[in-house]
Amino acid sequence: MDLSERQLQILQAIITDYVENAEPVGSRSIAKKYDLGVSPATIRNEMSDLEEMGYLTHPHTSAGRVPSDKAYRLYVNNLMKKKNLSAKDKRMINNRLSASRDEFDRTIRHAAELLSEITHLASFAMTPATNEETISFIRLLPVDERTLILMIVGESGNVTNTTLRMNVPYTQEAIDLLSKNMTVSYKGRTLDDVLKSEIIHDVGSDIEALSSLRTNVMPSFLRTLEDMLNVNLYMEGMTNIFNLPEYTSIDRARDFMELFARKDWFTQKMLARDNGVVVTIGDENDTMKDCSLITATYHVDGKLVGKIGVIGPTRMKYDEVTSIMEYLTNNLSESFRLPGESGDGNAGDGNAGKDDAGDK
Amino acid sequence: MDLSERQLQILQAIITDYVENAEPVGSRSIAKKYDLGVSPATIRNEMSDLEEMGYLTHPHTSAGRVPSDKAYRLYVNNLMKKKNLSAKDKRMINNRLSASRDEFDRTIRHAAELLSEITHLASFAMTPATNEETISFIRLLPVDERTLILMIVGESGNVTNTTLRMNVPYTQEAIDLLSKNMTVSYKGRTLDDVLKSEIIHDVGSDIEALSSLRTNVMPSFLRTLEDMLNVNLYMEGMTNIFNLPEYTSIDRARDFMELFARKDWFTQKMLARDNGVVVTIGDENDTMKDCSLITATYHVDGKLVGKIGVIGPTRMKYDEVTSIMEYLTNNLSESFRLPGESGDGNAGDGNAGKDDAGDK
């Protein structure tokens, strides 16, 4: 039950027109604007068939046709062609990203900004998931007689720290020893692994002071590990959607905004998506069934994987958006590539990127 | 030109009614609901006078009266009485805050959540400004042969770090020396002070390796200081406003949401406000002229000052909201008080300041 060449042309025309104007498109305007060499009547017949096959819908009898999710899916899979970015957009992306190349999180945020500025849609970008991150070392640093800093450093330069206040004073020797001790225990293990394993039992009955210190530190250690696992999520251009005709109803707009108020939930959803450029359209989403969602992944040192994405109505310029995202993720991955060829990299909460000092 | 007792009663009644129902209130309903012992006609006369004095406005000839900003101001300054929180709200606040007492940023976020949940308005909370924070020490830690971590620790346990990648290898001696060196230079000085001072010149011509290392590190040091100055801003309940009748127009809603999209700008605005509970109503704000804004401050160790706030329409339960905020900030300040003389109970619980690495 394949579509004829002409049907594809008509479908494409309808999609193009509808994406542009957000209004049901009629046979007459198709015939006029797109030079298909057939009359409106013929187009009407084809449209009727396309509707029967589920590619078009009809808001009401005397309205034009609107593409269905199925039509967009066909378009994305088979019809659309890769777009070249305008020189202006390319320049903008290059400039903005290179300006902050050495500050990892800022670069990610800039990526989100760029995405929403260029697409005029809502966008997000998240730092890489660190499940696979392995611990490099653990360090305790004294602040004052009761306060110390717990610091966990990952192999890729990820750092997370917590300031903790002890209820009894500690000695420099004790914290040095505990630092070493913990580093030996956990070095090379992934965060996930450490978090899941039973930690309590390995409280060796070493020196008395050390054991008490360890008891104080352990809960914070676990929480700090959890912190380290959290990805940062940057959202931009949420208010762009107010300019779209599909969100002039306050209810739709509210629903949309509420999605993003639930940051943790949203983060989990996005992390669960496949790598690469992924498009989900309307009903294909389990929430946001009237939206389309496009995500793409960038790499850090070829290892860690972070996501960027765009959310908008199903009526969306899929060709442009996917092309932009592809360009952007390539650029990001390039930025985050290790300068040399050495194995490990640099990512996460701290700043990262290529040689920091090198580019002033 | 003082208001008579009766005029005050009527004004209060109008405010109460309008805040409740969001509809212009007429003389008849005032006479009915509030037992003032006078007829609608009398009330009408008084209303007319109140309008002339600028306390009421008239959407159109045949509509009831609406309180003006001036009326709300009078109400806030003279009329309203402190409200007692419900036991339920108190319990909620106590529970939620104590659950995370040892994680500073999370507590702040919880405060924002509580505020929006209880008031059903948009709220925010921000970590204390650290302009006055003084540097305790600076530390460089090795990750691998090209990567190291720069860490700045404030006297109050504030920590910020940056991962930096060097373009030439460093030696352990060099980074130890530089750490000490920098600590000596900057210890005890405020972040602001250090940032403003000319730093470059004090690159001593010490050992060759050290000088080169320092050259590499300095730019990151400054950026890290800037990071450290940034306050974290948590916003909650932005979508609550969609439920209010004043924001059923998409344009109003958009304007509202756009305010909060500009986080940096918003943060600056809020930091500039006075300490204590501050209410600004409608026109008293230079932006958001149709909103009221209530901010309050909490203390950390009696020193640092952070802000929380609520944003909503001028039609707002000022008495309740200010009471809630007072309760909440007292509770927060209490939470963040130094343990002082009593070591607190639980092992490991006792983190007073905690700071995520990464920018803002």
Place this chain on the structure above:
DNA sequence: ATTAGCACTCTCATTAAACGAGTGCTAACA
């Protein structure tokens, strides 16, 4: 000074009519 009474104003909801875009069908045509 207060109040009852009443005309007047303005908004909002309802209804009806005219409009127009676009379809679906039929019959003619190449």
Place this chain on the structure above:
DNA sequence: TGTTAGCACTCGTTTAATGAGAGTGCTAAT
């Protein structure tokens, strides 16, 4: 047999008119 012109029909949208309702502002009586 596929294509096209023609035309009746449908249905949402716009415009205008109407009436109800709420509330004021004024006047005159108390």
